[in-house]
Amino acid sequence: MKRRWTGPVLVVYLILALLPIYWLLNMAVKTNEEITGALTLIPEHFTLDNFKVIFTDPSWYDGYVNSMIYVVINMLLSVAVALPAAYAFSRYSFLGDHHLFFWLLTNRMTPPAVFLLPFFQLYSTIGLMDTHIAVALAHMLFNVPLAVWILEGFMSGIPKEIDETAYIDGYSFPRFFIRIFLPLIKSGIGVAAFFCFMFSWVELLLARTLTSVDAKPIGAVMTRTVSAAGMDWGVLAAAGVLTILPGALVIWFVRHYIAKGFAMGRV
Numbered sequence: 001m002k003r004r005w006t007g008p009v010l011v012v013y014l015i016l017a018l019l020p021i022y023w024l025l026n027m028a029v030k031t032n033e034e035i036t037g038a039l040t041l042i043p044e045h046f047t048l049d050n051f052k053v054i055f056t057d058p059s060w061y062d063g064y065v066n067s068m069i070y071v072v073i074n075m076l077l078s079v080a081v082a083l084p085a086a087y088a089f090s091r092y093s094f095l096g097d098h099h100l101f102f103w104l105l106t107n108r109m110t111p112p113a114v115f116l117l118p119f120f121q122l123y124s125t126i127g128l129m130d131t132h133i134a135v136a137l138a139h140m141l142f143n144v145p146l147a148v149w150i151l152e153g154f155m156s157g158i159p160k161e162i163d164e165t166a167y168i169d170g171y172s173f174p175r176f177f178i179r180i181f182l183p184l185i186k187s188g189i190g191v192a193a194f195f196c197f198m199f200s201w202v203e204l205l206l207a208r209t210l211t212s213v214d215a216k217p218i219g220a221v222m223t224r225t226v227s228a229a230g231m232d233w234g235v236l237a238a239a240g241v242l243t244i245l246p247g248a249l250v251i252w253f254v255r256h257y258i259a260k261g262f263a264m265g266r267v
Helices: 002-028 032-036 049-056 058-091 097-109 112-126 132-156 160-168 173-184 186-202 205-209 218-225 233-253 255-263
Strands: none
Touching (some): 049 058, 058 132, 058 186, 058 218, 058 233, 097 132, 112 132, 112 205, 160 173, 205 218, 218 233, 233 255
16 A cells, blocks of 8 residues: 555655746746746747846856855865864864864854854955955855764764774874775765755855955846846746756765765764
């Protein structure tokens, strides 16, 4: 009986999950007149003009470039900082280690709006406003704790005897960490990098407030579709479709690592 219902339930779930994406793509290839007119499941007047606007207008594609730059910087910095921190939490016991670990996680639980004013005042003072590194550093506040938490779980699953054996064989710590330990936790690194990428990519409040022109993200650029003439629904939908693609590509490349992360119970 249960198996008989599994197929229909999965089909209904997939339809409900993919319907918003299909509808976004459907709107992206329609004119504004058709979007605001009668409801149509298939475009009556197929057009790619909405995508053409994005690829020919520098203010649009610069938004995607800016977002990719600070997201990649944040991902690399967050993982690089989280690796030694996670190793320390997984291998050593020190005064206040559990409290410090919990404090790191509270940063991830805190809404970004809480840190908005301190970041704004600090960056305005030291001249980091409207730069890619400013957004990347701000996003590290909540991505580093997440990466530490994920990596610590993977590292704790590696027996400590491997470390001791490597030291007996004459390995220095940097050589052991890079050549032996990192390959053992490559799945965890992939999972941590994925979540750092995704959380930085979808965060808008800090990215929008800390930038104005040179590093303006695509999320802020999308507000340009609102004007006195109304909402440019087609261009906004096309921008939404292109915003989904980077995340989908990252998921495709790290899908095996994510599966391992779920299997280990840390994701």
